[in-house]
Amino acid sequence: MLPLIAAFFLAALLYASVGFGGGSTYNALLALAGVDYRVLPLIALSCNIVVVAGSTVRFARAGVTPWRGALMLTAIAAPAAFLGGLTPIGEGAFLTILGASLVLTAATMFLPVAKREGAPNKAARFVPLAAIPLGYLAGLVGIGGGIFLAPLLHLTRWHLARSIAATASLFILVNSLFGLAGQILKGGEGRFLAAFDFGLPLIVAVAIGGQIGSHLALKFLPQRYIRWGTALLTAWVGARLLLTV
Template identity: 80%
Template sequence: MAALALAFLIVALLYASVGFGGGSTYNALLALSCVDYRILPLIALACNIVVVAGSTVRFARAGVTPWRGALLLTAIAAPAAFLGGLTPIGESEFLALLGAALLLTALTMLLPVAMNDGEPAGFARFMPLVAAPLGYLAGIVGIGGGIFLAPLLHLARWNSARAVAATASLFILVNSLFGLAGQVLKGGEGRFAAAVDIGLPLLVAVAIGGQIGSLLALKYLPQRWIRWGTAALTAWVGLRLLTGM
């Protein structure tokens, strides 16, 4: 458990330093540790909440959250995340979907984060249409979905880089809350108790890692290096998960 907690701390540090929660990688680490796949989303979503709650508050206090657009996207995604959490899924399907999500996550990490230096792209107004599918994926697999939303918002020149990061953080937080609620209702008290038993030390680890990542990492390492390192870690874990199925 000590090694797993250390791995969670490092993942939280890396993801928090680039504005995300790390839910997909938490899931994969638990799966590779032979934890019952049915409780993986419960632990991963709870860890997501711990990591992104602080950054969401900091963005809000700094006045960079574009509340109208961010709340619209989040309000559309949240009910879908709840339904995703309620959806039954077999182990092989879950692991395949998780592995694919990890590889896609790694690819999104490698996309450049461009500043918004012009008018929004023509498809920017269609961003609400992607919110529900991302929310459903978030709930069923145990991720926040913001890591997929953010690159789309950047490509659409939807808003400034800081506003997109703030939106992704809020998106992850709310989707994780709704997805977790669905997962708890689906699994019942027995799975919830098992998740708490395994997850408490991991929650402490990600709380520490998330704080270090959000407050310190960007002051000492270039963000590009952190993104590349996180992408490499995510891709490696995803490939291990898929090839080990």
């Protein structure tokens, strides 16, 4: 259990330092440790909520959250996340989707984060449509979806970089809450209590790691190096997971 706690702590530190929750990596670490796949989203989504809640509050206090656009995207995605949490899925499909999402996550983290230049491009009008599948994926396999949303917002010049980070943080938080609700209804109270009993030390670990990541990590290393390190870790875990399917 101690190696798993340490891995969760490190993952939370890295993901929080670049503004994300880390749900896909928590899921993969649990799967590689042999934990029942049916409880993975319950633990991963709970960890997501703990990690991004603080970031969401800090962005709001800093006044950089574009509330109108951010709330619209999360309102569209949240019902889909709830439905994803309710959807039954077999172990093979779950691990395949999870592994693929990790590899895609790693790829998105290598994309440059550019400053907004000029008005949003024409593709920005289609961003709300992308929120639906991202929300559903979030609930289905226990991720937040923000790590896919953020590069899309950058590519369409949807808003300023800090505002996009704030939007992704809120997106992850709300999707994780709705996805967790769906997962609890699907698995019942007994499965949730079992997941919470097993996952409590991991939730504590990500709470500590997330706080350290959001407050201290960026003071010691440039953000791009942290993103690349996180991407390499994510790609390695995702590839290992796909090889076990």
